[in-house]
Amino acid sequence: MNDSQRDDPLAGPRGRIDAIDARILALLAERAELLAEVVATKQREGLPIFVPEREAAKVAAFRSAAVEKGLDPDWAEDFLRMVMGASRARQSTGAFPRAGRSRTILFVGGRGRMGALYAGVFARSGHTVRCLDEGDWDRVDELCAGCDAAVVTVPIRATEAVIARLAPHLGADTLLLDFTSRKSAPLAAMLDAHPGPVVGLHPLHGSDVQNLSKQLMIVCPGRQPEAAAWLGEQFRLWGMRLAEMPAARHDEGMHLVQGLRHFLALLHGSFLMNQDARPQQMLDLSSPIYRAELMMTGRIFAQNPELYADIVFADDGRRAVLLEFLAHHERLAELVRDDDKAGFVAEFERVRAFFGEFAEQALTESNYLIHRLADRFAD
Amino acid sequence: MNDSQRDDPLAGPRGRIDAIDARILALLAERAELLAEVVATKQREGLPIFVPEREAAKVAAFRSAAVEKGLDPDWAEDFLRMVMGASRARQSTGAFPRAGRSRTILFVGGRGRMGALYAGVFARSGHTVRCLDEGDWDRVDELCAGCDAAVVTVPIRATEAVIARLAPHLGADTLLLDFTSRKSAPLAAMLDAHPGPVVGLHPLHGSDVQNLSKQLMIVCPGRQPEAAAWLGEQFRLWGMRLAEMPAARHDEGMHLVQGLRHFLALLHGSFLMNQDARPQQMLDLSSPIYRAELMMTGRIFAQNPELYADIVFADDGRRAVLLEFLAHHERLAELVRDDDKAGFVAEFERVRAFFGEFAEQALTESNYLIHRLADRFAD
Structure with a gap:
């Protein structure tokens, strides 16, 4: 016991609290390393990042354990969800699991923030990503060749014009998608310009999220929904929630x-x-x-x-x-x-x-x- | 290793994560016990519940330690503040430190939720609390006798009438206070009806808070502010933030x-x-x-x-x-x-x-x- 501890009756218990906090921090760091193992395995085996049932079971067990130790179960749940939220964020630093075979996806407007976010996540899931931005229209045929999907992610006011300009260069089987925050007019424009499969999408989150786990994607079916099945599976593997609805709703x-x-x-x-x-x-x-x-x-x-x-x-x-x-x-x-x-x-x-x-x-x-x-x- | 672990490549690292979570929970429970010691000491020695400088130093040290362990410092700070928030909540289950000598405080409308909250906190700080509710006006002189302070905490529409009815029964030195969410009219009514010390207060928080730490109290000085110095000290010992301003502002x-x-x-x-x-x-x-x-x-x-x-x-x-x-x-x-x-x-x-x-x-x-x-x- 040093001088300040003799003077301050709080120094003893406070020092022990600081020691506990240091041990918790060390455990959190260890937890993060184990999680990196889990993520690497998920990526290798194509398993989903976020499994609601696993999370619910984990929360229930943690609440019971908290009650046994005399801690408030609501607080314990908040605590665990915060740790798990950070875990999901950490999962974004590595690779993501892929649904099915590797696809080639063209992002039209890929330098915008939302386009860049998704282009990065597709790439880290083992897909091939191409970008077509304003200066690239002279290479449009080259960029469209062999694409499994094309995503139009440009400002609202440009969407319909870009769809009309892009569609003639797409293969008949290419899945045409858009990310616009309105759905009726872009969907109609896509159906009009492209004879192949079409889906309207609206990611309901900011472009600053650390990964897509738990984020919501609105899905408005257009044509040949079966051709987009792999995409829905890919979204779910990333942990996204999907809400399918008509464009008008x-x-x-x-x-x-x-x-x-x-x-x-x-x-x-x-x-x-x-x-x-x-x-x-x-x-x-x-x-x-x-x-x-x-x-x-x-x-x-x-x-x-x-x-x-x-x-x-x-x-x-x-x-x-x-x-x-x-x-x-x-x-x-x-x-x-x-x-x-x-x-x-x-x-x-x-x-x-x-x-x-x-x-x-x-x-x-x-x-x-x-x-x-x-x-x-x-x- | 059991069968399901052999089948599931995630079972191993997940089991280790569960073990870490159990150890963290045990440490949090131990931390809560140490904190109870700290609180008992604070109460015995009349030390404040919340010390911003101590919290700031603690946060800075925790952030540095997180960086050393490869964890995101912002996340670590969120985590620590959550643990400390729960600590403050737990501090509300015991007694609170008292500023100076034990006082007698009358709550007029003490069965309302805000009155009940403060009456409880004053009582657990070692003050004597009395309540005057609608059925108690026949005992008003008895209840007012020897009071150091009287707090009017009734619905807005009744405040001024209650002040006028109460004031003639107060001692000239009794500190008259109100908790109304408007301040000009009640303060004028108190100054008009009572010749002694007067302060208008507005607690800016819900009546469902677990304790008063970090909560904001608006203070509108009326008359003889020096007579309310002990009250300001008491608020600060509970960890409250005080904002003094004119009633009109x-x-x-x-x-x-x-x-x-x-x-x-x-x-x-x-x-x-x-x-x-x-x-x-x-x-x-x-x-x-x-x-x-x-x-x-x-x-x-x-x-x-x-x-x-x-x-x-x-x-x-x-x-x-x-x-x-x-x-x-x-x-x-x-x-x-x-x-x-x-x-x-x-x-x-x-x-x-x-x-x-x-x-x-x-x-x-x-x-x-x-x-x-x-x-x-x-x-």
Whole structure:
């Protein structure tokens, strides 16, 4: 025991806590090495990266073990999922398993961020990847020759023109795909321009993810779905979740998911500016939940305005939904103008009935987020 | 090696991973016991629960150790903060350190959830706590006698009447406090009704927190601030962050933080209903960021509509801000109506300049949230 320990009654137990933390860190490093073995085996044997049943069984066992040791099982689950999340991230540094034989895939717009992400993942799964970017059209026939699939991943406004330009150069059996965040018009353009197999795709995640495990891919079938079976299997081997739906259902949903959200973020940020409410000062007044809200709005302004404008102004249907949203706001604002608290409560009760059990799930999930945010950033 | 291990090339390394996870769990349980020792010592010696400098030093050391072991330092920090967050939660199960001598504190409305939370924490810090609820007014003199402080924690609409009713029964030296989410009117009512020391407070957190460590308390000085010095010290010993500001600044900020947020949540939920967009179906179309947004809206509807109505309709000033928000929406919707993408981009650039460096911070924090949400719930 040294002098400072004699003076400080906390030094002893704190030193032992630090020693435990060091041992946990060493175990985590060892775990990471074992995991590299697992991943190498998966890659060799063509086994999926993410197996929901294995993860669920693992979580259940860990919760029981936590209860036996007197630890909170919810906390233990959070902990394990965080470790497993990092494990999945680490799995992205090596190779990925491949579905079936090696294919040749052409990325049209492969230097964009989403194209580059998928081109990298296909390549690391043992497929051959080619890129066709703006300067490469003089080599289009050479690049298309022998391709199993071609993925159009260019900005929304260019998609249909690029499809029309590309399709005549594709083999009749080549699977034609696109990654656009709208699906009806690009799918129609692909079906029109290409006689072979066609599928519309929309990866519902950012291009900054560490790998594709647990990420969601929307799949809108076009023509000859059997010709795309290997692709679905490949997505599942990467651990992706697939949601198949008609293009029209996707597009209507996206008006609300992407169009409304991004318009609301601009509206919120721009109103804070209008009120001269500096975000940094607002943090002094923010509970964790408002902090989360401010961060969700603020993140937009670190990104590309053209990209957001393309999303908000995607088409007439989306603009019509945004104008309906204004009309809806005008109706609800009547309650505020008339100081009609009872009307507010009645509307609240109607929405509560419509949301049903989802509201409880939302409370649980958002509480989890809020507590993580408070742990991580509120200091 | 048993049969299934011979068949399954993953069984070996997976078994070793499971063994490591069991050892980590045992270390976490041991860590929790050591922490109980630390907490008991803190309580005995009147030392603060949360010391930002100690936590910062601990995080820096852990990051360095992670880098040495080949682990991602950001991930290691997330991990440690999660463990420390759980540690703080566990510290809430025992007693708390006390600032100075034991005081007697009267909670007026102590059966409400926020009152009950604070009454419990004061009691477990060795103070004497009394409660005055609706049925107790016949004993008001008895309950007020000898109190060092009285905290009014009743619904907004009752606050001023309760202050007027309570104040004549307080000793001239009793510190009068309130917990209302507005500050100007209650503070004026307290200064008017009570000649002694007065402070307005607003705890900026939910009543479901496990303890008060890292939570934010807004402090609006009223009269004789020196008489409340022990209280500030007590808040800090519990690990709270204090933000002192004039009541008017608090109230203006709250129009945007609480009023606008809750109105927007109703507007968003009610528009989804208007579009017949079931939240559970929307999840099929949700990237992690929209999932987070949907959860932040949905949580509202698992809660009390009267409470939200009180917040949204707090006063004329708040309603005026909400009507300005409508006018602002009408202006921005012109861009949508006119298909004016360039105007949208120009407004975006103005907001970006106003947000400044905050946008990058928001991107970092919200990415953290989104990745945690994907780890935890997207399966």
